[in-house]
Amino acid sequence: MRSIASRMSVMTGEGALSVYARAKELESQGRSIIHLELGEPDFHAGxxxxxxxxxxxxxxxxxxxxxxxxxxxxxxxxxxxxxxxxxxxxxxxxxxxxxxxxxxxxxxxxxxxxxxxxxxxxxxxxxxxxxxxxxxxxxxxxxxxxxxxxxxxxxxxxxxxxxxxxxxxxxxxxxxxxxxxxxxxxxxxxxxxxxxxxxxxxxxxxxxxxxxxxxxxxxxxxxxxxxxxxxxxxxxxxxxxxxxxxxxxxxxxxxxxxxxxxxxxxxxxxxxxxxxxxxxxxDRDGTTPRMVGEFARRREQFVRDLNRVPGFRCQPPEGAFYAWVDISGTGTSAEEVCRVLLEDAGVAAIPGAAFGPSGKDFVRFSFASSVANLQEATARIMKVSAAWQGTLAER
Ligand SMILES: Cc1ncc(COP(=O)(O)O)c(C=O)c1O
CATH class of the missing domain: 3.40.640.10 (Type I PLP-dependent aspartate aminotransferase-like (Major domain))
Known part of the structure; x- marks a missing residue:
């Protein structure tokens, strides 16, 4: 019997790539999606x-x-x-x-x-x-x-x-x-x-x-x-x-x-x-400092806005371009929060367990996206947060 080497069955994929695939599928059906799942700067080489x-x-x-x-x-x-x-x-x-x-x-x-x-x-x-x-x-x-x-x-x-x-x-x-x-x-x-x-x-x-x-x-x-x-x-x-x-x-x-x-x-x-x-x-074009300066501005605004979402808690990151949000206050699993965000709000983000068991109560958002996109994303998240605010009220 021809078979695939057993080492392949123990390797795992990346949560970001599977969320991206579903987000693309929704986009192909005409849905507007804000992509905050991939770890990719929205800049290009100088x-x-x-x-x-x-x-x-x-x-x-x-x-x-x-x-x-x-x-x-x-x-x-x-x-x-x-x-x-x-x-x-x-x-x-x-x-x-x-x-x-x-x-x-x-x-x-x-x-x-x-x-x-x-x-x-x-x-x-x-x-x-x-x-x-x-x-x-x-x-x-x-x-x-x-x-x-x-x-x-x-x-x-x-x-x-x-x-x-x-x-x-x-x-x-x-x-x-x-x-x-x-x-x-x-x-x-x-x-x-x-x-x-x-x-x-x-x-x-x-x-x-x-x-x-x-x-x-x-x-x-x-x-x-x-x-x-x-x-x-x-x-x-x-x-x-x-x-x-x-x-x-x-x-x-x-x-x-x-x-x-x-x-x-x-x-x-x-x-x-x-x-x-x-x-x-x-770096003759100054691409890196310009990009990092822009990320710093987005970080301020995005983290502040995310902390206004009921049940979300986020410490400002010291580096990279991800907001790592503790969603335990929503009373809902990170998988369910991400499902609602993607399917109902058109915001793609990754459930934290994709990064290991200790990420279970977190969601990762990339802020390598324009200020307008980030503002629109938090406005949409606010709207669908009603989905877990019921759970909050019951507690
Ligand atoms: C911590 C870390 N290491 C390595 C990589 C892989 O980088 P590359 O795209 O250069 O393969 C990534 C990409 O997301 C990363 O976040």
């Missing part, structure tokens, strides 16, 4: 980035190229990380990948044995647990709870470390909570990683999208350079989701393993996009 891509193509930069990425881009990334994160890495540590998700997958495949335990944030990006499971490893969640302002609880993380723990996954600013880990938390996590000799996979894809303060990479803490892999890329900070460009910064002994993964899968990342990425990092 004009100079697009020009660089066209120029590179015209110059014939459309061939197979260096497996771990063109040297000019890898050097630019090292300089960019020094400039924006104050960390010293060499271009020899940088491996270009077709998106952050691919970078995550290959890093985990390079470092995990079946049965290894991987500590990861819950709620968190759905890929963390899914990839670990697909590789035969055991994902072990640590909770980001509202009681703790969605910061990792160091004593919980410490208590969950066993002799099988191989990797600690961090994500600051985090999807879906928007938490920027405090210095004390990062220092504490780094100390645990050193004490138990763990790999640290630091997903820093939202590092540029923060609303105050300086960003500190996990790699900047004592004992971290030799054990930390940074995952970052161009999807969020440079609004280049569809370009499929990401990278890993890895200790020298891990780089050949990532190169081996590239040789056996994607061969290399499209050359002309890599030249355009150099321009994105230089």
């Amino acid at each position: 004009a100079s980035v697009v020009e660089s891509a066209v120029k590179a193509l015209t110059e014939g930069k459309d061939r197979y190229c260096a497996v771990i990425g063109v040297p000019a881009l890898r050097e630019e990334i090292a300089a960019y990380l020094q400039r924006t994160r104050n960390i010293n890495v060499s271009s020899g540590n940088v491996v270009i990948a077709p998106g952050c998700k691919a970078a995550l997958f290959f890093a985990m495949m390079a470092l995990l044995e079946p049965g290894d335990e991987v500590l990861y944030p819950d709620p968190g990006f759905p890929g963390y647990a899914s990839i670990a499971l697909g590789l035969g490893a055991a994902p072990v969640p640590f909770e980001l709870s509202s009681r703790n302002h969605f910061q990792p609880d160091l004593s919980e993380v410490a208590a969950k470390i066993t002799r099988h723990t191989r990797m600690l996954l961090t994500n600051s600013p985090g999807n879906p909570t928007g938490t920027v880990y405090t210095d004390a938390v990062q220092r504490g996590l780094a100390e645990l990683a050193v004490k138990h000799d763990l790999w640290v996979l630091s997903d820093e894809i939202y590092a540029r999208i923060i609303y105050g303060g300086e960003y500190a990479s996990m790699l900047s803490y004592p004992g971290m350079p030799e054990r930390t892999l940074i995952i970052d890329g161009f999807s969020k900070s440079f609004a280049m989701t569809g370009w499929r460009l990401g990278y890993t910064v890895a200790p020298p002994e891990v780089v050949p393993a990532l190169a081996m993964m590239a040789v056996n899968t994607y061969t290399c990342v499209a050359e002309f996009t890599q030249y355009a990425a150099i321009d994105a990092l230089r």
